[in-house]
Amino acid sequence: MLDILSRISIRKSPKDYGAPLLKGAIPVPLSVDNFHPLEEIRHAKIGFVDGGNNIIFLSPGQAIHLVRLYYSIFKDGRKMEYGRYTFILDTFFDPDKDVFNVKIYDVDSSSLLPENMEIGADEIDEREKIKGVGSYVRRIGEWLLLERIKDKCDILVRDGSLQTGEKKEALYANRIFGCAKNVIIGFSKTCSIITDRGYSLLASIHHLSKRHNVSAPWYYHPIAKNISTIKGDIFVVKLHPYADYVFRVEVYPDDRAELLGALIPMANDPVIIGYPYGLIDADVNARITDEEAKMYKSIIYNSADEFTRMQANAMNSHDVISGVK
Numbered sequence: 001m002l003d004i005l006s007r008i009s010i011r012k013s014p015k016d017y018g019a020p021l022l023k024g025a026i027p028v029p030l031s032v033d034n035f036h037p038l039e040e041i042r043h044a045k046i047g048f049v050d051g052g053n054n055i056i057f058l059s060p061g062q063a064i065h066l067v068r069l070y071y072s073i074f075k076d077g078r079k080m081e082y083g084r085y086t087f088i089l090d091t092f093f094d095p096d097k098d099v100f101n102v103k104i105y106d107v108d109s110s111s112l113l114p115e116n117m118e119i120g121a122d123e124i125d126e127r128e129k130i131k132g133v134g135s136y137v138r139r140i141g142e143w144l145l146l147e148r149i150k151d152k153c154d155i156l157v158r159d160g161s162l163q164t165g166e167k168k169e170a171l172y173a174n175r176i177f178g179c180a181k182n183v184i185i186g187f188s189k190t191c192s193i194i195t196d197r198g199y200s201l202l203a204s205i206h207h208l209s210k211r212h213n214v215s216a217p218w219y220y221h222p223i224a225k226n227i228s229t230i231k232g233d234i235f236v237v238k239l240h241p242y243a244d245y246v247f248r249v250e251v252y253p254d255d256r257a258e259l260l261g262a263l264i265p266m267a268n269d270p271v272i273i274g275y276p277y278g279l280i281d282a283d284v285n286a287r288i289t290d291e292e293a294k295m296y297k298s299i300i301y302n303s304a305d306e307f308t309r310m311q312a313n314a315m316n317s318h319d320v321i322s323g324v325k
Contacts, residue, residue, distance in 0.1 A: 025225065026225040038260055049282065059315055062092050104116065146176050216241040239274045
């Protein structure tokens with residue numbers, strides 16, 4: 001088995017990486033000419049936003065989610081301001097209307113999210129069903145939080161893409177794009193884009209930079225033309241010369257990519273060199289761990305009536321068996 005695994009993992013470095021593969025867009029062939037140096041920018045006020053969610057009760061027709069939203073504002077490497085807000089979502093499915101009715105309890109009285117939401121079943125991934133409501137509301141909350149802090153910041157950085165797939169999420173996102181005087185950056189931890197030869201786009205660009213001794217910090221652009229699925233444009237960025245990682249970022253407006261240089265002073269955290277520590281701070285503070293969720297699950301399950309527990313049991317036997325050691 002070890003011999004097979006060692007052979008599977010070996011692939012020679014390609015001479016031809018292929019072209020970026022983005023649905024509906026026109027790929028731009030990879031070229032060393034598309035690397036652009038980034039200059040460090042200081043004194044900018046940068047707002048970081050992230051969210052987390054976890055589920056504490058799940059049945060086919062009802063789910064209770066925890067959602068946490070966090071922001072921080074940094075200037076010259078110092079955290080100037082922050083806020084963390086937690087919400088409890090009690091969600092029921094209405095088969096007659098084919099919608100999820102969501103009652104939102106604002107634990108910290110932030111007045112950020114509405115008290116009630118009605119979400120069409122067609123807005124949630126069919127594979128997720130009621131389980132997907134928590135992440136859907138979290139993403140809406142992230143856009144609302146960006147809107148709340150926009151006047152305090154020069155640059156807004158959102159964990160993840162600027163892409164908005166669902167109808168309601170797009171409505172909230174467009175409120176930011178429509179009036180923002182800021183540069184908005186979507187900074188993704190991971191990227192699944194490949195080339196038409198099946199290679200990771202990020203790895204191909206990073207390897208190309210190594211082959212041609214392109215010194216970081218840099219950004220790479222353009223990747224494709226006529227990308228219709230996001231606001232702004234897609235870039236690949238390397239913020240530190242010793243970083244093992246490059247990242248997909250999106251910038252809006254797309255002609256302000258030089259402001260990615262404001263993230264360079266924040267890209268030297270030893271946890272992951274090259275990743276802005278404002279986003280590390282946001283991730284840690286927005287996270288709802290499985291341990292935290294388990295505590296609340298026990299409270300809900302133990303206080304539930306017999307029929308409610310039976311509904312939960314329709315969904316949780318896999319988790320019980322997986323816990324056997």
